[in-house]
Amino acid sequence: MSELMKVSLTKDAPAAHWGNADVTFNNEQAIIHLQGGDELRQIQQAARKLRSQGISRIALEGELWNVDSQWAFSQGFATAKSTPDIRWAGAESTQTELTHRLESANFARHLINETPENLAPVKLAILAAHWLSEIGGEKVTYRVIEGQELLEQKWVGIHAVGRGSERPPAMLELDFNPLGEDAPVSVALVGKGITFDSGGYSIKASEGMLGMKCDMGGASTVTGALGLAMKQGLNKRVKLYLCCAENLISGHAYKLGDILTYKNGVTVEVVNTDAEGRLVLADGLQAASESGAGLIIDAATLTGAAVMAVGTNYNAIFSPSSEVLAMTQAKAAEVAERVWPLPLDPWHSEMCPSAYADTANSRPMKGGGAGGASNAAGFLAHFVSPNINWLHMDLASAFADSPNALWAAGGTTHGMLTIAALLHD
Structure with missing residues (x-):
């Protein structure tokens, strides 16, 4: 099995050589750059971009993830052909809630x-x-x-x-x-x-x-x-x-x-x-x-x-x-x-x-x-x-x-x- 791509959130702008990109990469990690405004929409759009690049297995990491942002990511990451393979971040109660949501949504x-x-x-x-x-x-x-x-x-x-x-x-x-x-x-x-x-x-x-x-x-x-x-x-x-x-x-x-x-x-x-x-x-x-x-x-x-x-x-x-x-x-x-x-x-x-x-x-x-x-x-x-x-x-x-x-x-x-x-x- 392939390694999971790690995905984190940041409110920092990308380095200059990335231009205005909202998603950048550092080795095995993808970084979503939040730009103010509707952040959940930005996260869902970023998830769509990652999925469209053929990435199928994700581990969400970092302190900025919460229930809403992780759910937004999962919605953008899902496709009709495959079930999202996502490792959740946060406390056990958060992970349990997201697992229940995803199981129900998948059905x-x-x-x-x-x-x-x-x-x-x-x-x-x-x-x-x-x-x-x-x-x-x-x-x-x-x-x-x-x-x-x-x-x-x-x-x-x-x-x-x-x-x-x-x-x-x-x-x-x-x-x-x-x-x-x-x-x-x-x-x-x-x-x-x-x-x-x-x-x-x-x-x-x-x-x-x-x-x-x-x-x-x-x-x-x-x-x-x-x-x-x-x-x-x-x-x-x-x-x-x-x-x-x-x-x-x-x-x-x-x-x-x-x-x-x-x-x-x-x-x-x-x-x-x-x-x-x-x-x-x-x-x-x-x-x-x-x-x-x-x-x-x-x-x-x-x-x-x-x-x-x-x-x-x-x-x-x-x-x-x-x-x-x-x-x-x-x-x-x-x-x-x-x-x-x-x-x-x-x-x-x-x-x-x-x-x-x-x-x-x-x-x-x-x-x-x-x-x-x-x-x-x-x-x-x-x-x-x-x-x-x-x-x-x-x-x-x-x-x-x-x-x-x-x-x-x-x-x-x-x-x-x-x-x-x-x-x-």
């Missing part, structure tokens, strides 16, 4: 980067359940509802979106209960698990479809977050609902103009089969509401509108509660992740009108029209019981279509730490 990233052929909806549900069971042991119970059984239990959204595929859609219902049988549910997590999204009959162009293995990024993010929180010693009852389907075209696929009648009685006209994520999340949010959880958190790669609004370095957050938004921003800041609130007012639930049903699943125009991300959140609000605290996270930063200065191509897991922190609150 979530592997799911996101897996090929659509290898990750059918039922398989996604089972892999998530097995991984969480390995962590939680007897504290974890679960069931997978699939195919026709979804209709029997009135989970019509997941069934409709997934029925065009030969591989059945599924909902994972998982219960992590370290407190005992009758303990109240503190938090319910809901994840969009579209293992591949062709757009259905509202078909995507090839360039837009290529990265759609990432459309289960919400499911992988909430699963990774719960696993991380469990590794960190979570002592609350949490329920997890993954809404898993392939959105494909066939003689069995759902169509524009179809009307779905949901379990809570809300009728929905399908005006865009590529606005499928909100249709499956509607089932998960109803199940989460039935759990009696004090807080519901859903995560989804839901809208291109969120990407246009906040870019790819932030996740967009929505909630009817200003307190929930403030808490989420505070928790994200604690773990050095980026979130930004977008509007969600009561009237956003009326922004997708239908002449034939209570609401439509979008507006019949490109991207859902102006305010598309807020309108999608407004649609979801139809399926959350009143008086329950609810956070919707539109994961604009969950996936990099191509490598850039911060991320290798593929899943980023950005948002996992924020949700894990909220579980502990």
Whole structure:
């Protein structure tokens, strides 16, 4: 095995012969020169540069490393083809925390980067359940509802979106209960698990479809977050609902103009089969509401509108509660992740009108029209019981279509730490 490249941080400028380089080398050591401003961003960019030079094994050394800076380095150092090989710096507790984070991120990233052929909806549900069971042991119970059984239990959204595929859609219902049988549910997590999204009959162009293995990024993010929180010693009852389907075209696929009648009685006209994520999340949010959880958190790669609004370095957050938004921003800041609130007012639930049903699943125009991300959140609000605290996270930063200065191509897991922190609150 090759020797590990040692990496240290300094606030000193590089020697003159290095010019303005932010990374210099001294024998077997790489030195990252912090230049003020957003130092975590600089560290992540430096890690990308080192990884792109073929360096695969790293030992972080020196007193300037802390949890946030080491995590930023690991995020830049990860690629879709390999697991980061990093020796952490600092106290044992710091190293343990970073190891837990990386194990959880690696699991979530592997799911996101897996090929659509290898990750059918039922398989996604089972892999998530097995991984969480390995962590939680007897504290974890679960069931997978699939195919026709979804209709029997009135989970019509997941069934409709997934029925065009030969591989059945599924909902994972998982219960992590370290407190005992009758303990109240503190938090319910809901994840969009579209293992591949062709757009259905509202078909995507090839360039837009290529990265759609990432459309289960919400499911992988909430699963990774719960696993991380469990590794960190979570002592609350949490329920997890993954809404898993392939959105494909066939003689069995759902169509524009179809009307779905949901379990809570809300009728929905399908005006865009590529606005499928909100249709499956509607089932998960109803199940989460039935759990009696004090807080519901859903995560989804839901809208291109969120990407246009906040870019790819932030996740967009929505909630009817200003307190929930403030808490989420505070928790994200604690773990050095980026979130930004977008509007969600009561009237956003009326922004997708239908002449034939209570609401439509979008507006019949490109991207859902102006305010598309807020309108999608407004649609979801139809399926959350009143008086329950609810956070919707539109994961604009969950996936990099191509490598850039911060991320290798593929899943980023950005948002996992924020949700894990909220579980502990």
